[in-house]
Amino acid sequence: MSQTRIAFVDLVALLKPIFLRYGTSEEVAQILAINCALCERDGATSHGIFRMRGYVDSLSTGWVDGKAIPVIEDVAPAFLRVDARNGFAQPALAMARDVLVEKTLKNGIALLAIRHSHHLSALWPDLEPFAEQGFLALSMVNSFACTVPHGGHSAVFGTNPIAFAVPTASGTPLVFDMATSSMANGDVQIAARENRLLPEGSGLDDAGLPTQDPKKILNGGALLPFGGHKGSSISMMVELLGAALTGGHYSFEFDWSGHAGAATPHTGQLIILINAKHSGGAPFGHRAEVLVDQMKSAGVTRLPGEHRHRTRLETDRNGIPITPEELAGLSQL
Amino acid sequence: MSQTRIAFVDLVALLKPIFLRYGTSEEVAQILAINCALCERDGATSHGIFRMRGYVDSLSTGWVDGKAIPVIEDVAPAFLRVDARNGFAQPALAMARDVLVEKTLKNGIALLAIRHSHHLSALWPDLEPFAEQGFLALSMVNSFACTVPHGGHSAVFGTNPIAFAVPTASGTPLVFDMATSSMANGDVQIAARENRLLPEGSGLDDAGLPTQDPKKILNGGALLPFGGHKGSSISMMVELLGAALTGGHYSFEFDWSGHAGAATPHTGQLIILINAKHSGGAPFGHRAEVLVDQMKSAGVTRLPGEHRHRTRLETDRNGIPITPEELAGLSQL
Structure with a gap:
């Protein structure tokens, strides 16, 4: 399989018209195309080009509003809410960003609660710019019910990622971004396409029995939380902060059955x-x-985020690898 | 082994003179005696009477200052720092509590960073009162180097607990409080005393090899983080927030070798x-x-914190169980 290389700006230029074609505003297309290209650039392929089909299906079935104009609610000196109005979370963050930074500079800490929003990407693209500006940044987003709480038998939680980024003296943020399920949904989907088995403890089949088959997890089964009851508690926190506090849906509260292929969870951040x-x-x-x-010194050879940052250095120099299949898939869209 | 029952107030009255005898102020004795009795009342025995020896040794070796008077630094409208001045964290929190609540009411969110402090108890006693008052409360405290970061071979992190409490309509907070190591140090110590083996994946011996023997973990070995690289990232976050942000020591940065028996990590919260x-x-x-x-509905029969709250109902009615050995141990102190 021969790969070509594409520059970051060219990848953005390739992705943006796809968003526009499926009905987003100019601004939303720009934000999402950059976001998607950032993931591909860092080698975070499960949140890169791979996700374009999900974006397109969410847009074309009317599940998400690609032209939504978010509404900011300034509820307290250090507390900001945004109603994304059934649009994507990233444009809502972009709109609230300056006010959030201002509030943090003034008060030392500030909070942004986005609801009624769709998030289908990684969280580190949202946080790294804050860390580069000198802020510690913590984020959580719930998703769709696909993870069984510890001790339970059916899905309640989403993959519920949590991300944290901090500034360092060297300038490169120290950042982690992880699903609180045993693995991310994107990785389950990729394993299913490639017919690979998953590690033990990844999930349950539709009868509630342990399975390593990604297809069984995706078809009526469910993921397990990472780390047993402790990871399950962290995932519960993500539901409480991503949904109950923001005013968004819990991962189990929305019904997208009428929107075949829609992939963007309608929750909060x-x-x-x-x-x-x-x-x-x-x-x-x-x-x-x-x-x-x-x-x-204790022997850790790979810090959280380090692999992405190394990949970024390489792709900034040599371009982002893209397969003919990926290019063909994009031109179909 | 026959057990007697003791009322909460009587247990506080039993514990308080011990703290006083080893040189704490009246106020510190009161706060720590209540804290310790709260843990015992909830059946959280690894943070109850069991810890008295550690408190006493920390005090009698001069490792901690039982008479320290914390200093509040009001650095921003929603950001409060406290220098505990080598005293316990709980009196520092008690002193800053009203200002922190006021800041949160005014700004929507506020942060308290305690440094130069000692914390040897659970975190839920610090947080539950906030949740009962209508706040979401998140806390982290680092401890002493006893946990190997994922992929490493020697201890860097502490057991690094993280706790989270939120209000519920029923009035009983939903709360979790967990070590980000595979288990809490208190539980390793109890298992060692009782000659019990630990679950697989709990820790390493002094040669860096997996062991289930609590004594090998305590003597030159180390714990593993819970949940592999994900739990390790959460533990790293606890170091960054509990130490780097507060201005406290990292878990690997203090030397208590000259204070035999001292058990209170000198870090931050x-x-x-x-x-x-x-x-x-x-x-x-x-x-x-x-x-x-x-x-x-998904089959979860035990929510985080629920077991403690049930025990509390029972011990409030019938008294807190205490063994003759525990009583004898306390009268020795």
Whole structure:
């Protein structure tokens, strides 16, 4: 399978017209095309080009409003809500971003609660720019019911990712972004396409029995949370903050059965920013490096986010690899 | 082994003079005696009477200052720091509590960063009162290096607990409080005393090899994080928020070798409060109940914190069980 390489700007230029064709506004198309290209650039392929079909199906079946204009609700000096009005979460964040930063600079910490929104991407593209600006950033988004709470027999939680990014003295944020399910849905889908078995403990089949077959998990089965009852508690927190606090849907509360192929969960997203300048003692970025150095001394060879950042350096130089199949798929869209 | 029952107030009255005897102030003795009795009352025995020896050794070796007077630093409208001045974290929280609540009421969210502090108890006693007052409360505290980061071979992180409590319509907070190591240190110590083996994946021996022997973990070995690389990332977040942000020590940064028996890690604690009244949509407490009901419908029979709350109902009625050995141990102190 021969690969070609494509520059970041050219990939954006390739993706943007697809969003426009399926009915997004100019601004939404720009934001989502950049977001999708950022994931592909970092080698985070399960959130890159691979997701375009899901975006397109969500748009073409009328499940998501690609032209929605978010409404900001400024409810307290450090508390901002946004009603995304059935649009994507990223344009809602883009609209609220400056106010959120201003509130954080003024108060030391501030919160953004986005509801009535769709999020189909990774969370690190939302957070890394904040960390580069000197903020600690925490985010959670719930998704669609596909994960069984610990001790239960049917799905309640989504894959419910949690992400955290902090500034470092070197300038490259230290960041993790992880599903609180045993694995991300995108990875289950990719394994199903490639006929690969999953690790033990990944999920249950439709009879509630353990399975390593990704197709059984996707067809009536469910994922397990990562890390047993502890990971399940973290996933519960994501539901409470992503849905109950924002005013969005829980992962089990929406019905997209009338929108075949729709892939964007209609839920909520929480973002908390903290101004690193207010840390006690030595500057935060230097302290973060001290921890990183100690982890490396203890034998850790791959820090969270490091693989992506290395891939980024390489693709910035040589272009983003793209297969003929991917190119063909995109031109079909 | 015959057990007697003791009323909560009588247990506090039994514990308080011990703290005083080893040099705490009246106020610190009162706060820690109540805290310890609260844990015992809820059946959280690994943080109850069992911990008294550790408190006493920390005090008598001069490792912790039982008379420290914390200093509040009001650094931004929603950002509060406290220098505990080598005292316990709970009195620092008690001193800052009213200001933190006021800041949260005014701004919607607020942060308390305690540094130069010692925390040897559970986190839920710190958080449940906030949830009962209508706040979402998140806390993290780092501890002492006893947990190997995922992919490493020596300890960097502490057991690094994270706790989260939210109000519910029924009035009983929904709360979890968990070590981000495979298990809590107190539980490893109890297993060692009782000569019990631990579950697989709990820790490594001093050669870096997997072991289920709690004594090998305690003597030169280390715990593993819960949930592989994901739990390890959460534990890293606890270090960054509990130490780098507060200005406290990382779990690997203090040396208590000259204080034999000292058990109180000299680190930091972060608390974030969110005013539930600002949630979007239906009242937060009602929405939390909707999630709880769905989890129960999915077969979950034990919610986080539920076992403690049930034990509390029982011990409030019948008294807190205490063994003759425990009573004898306390009178020795």
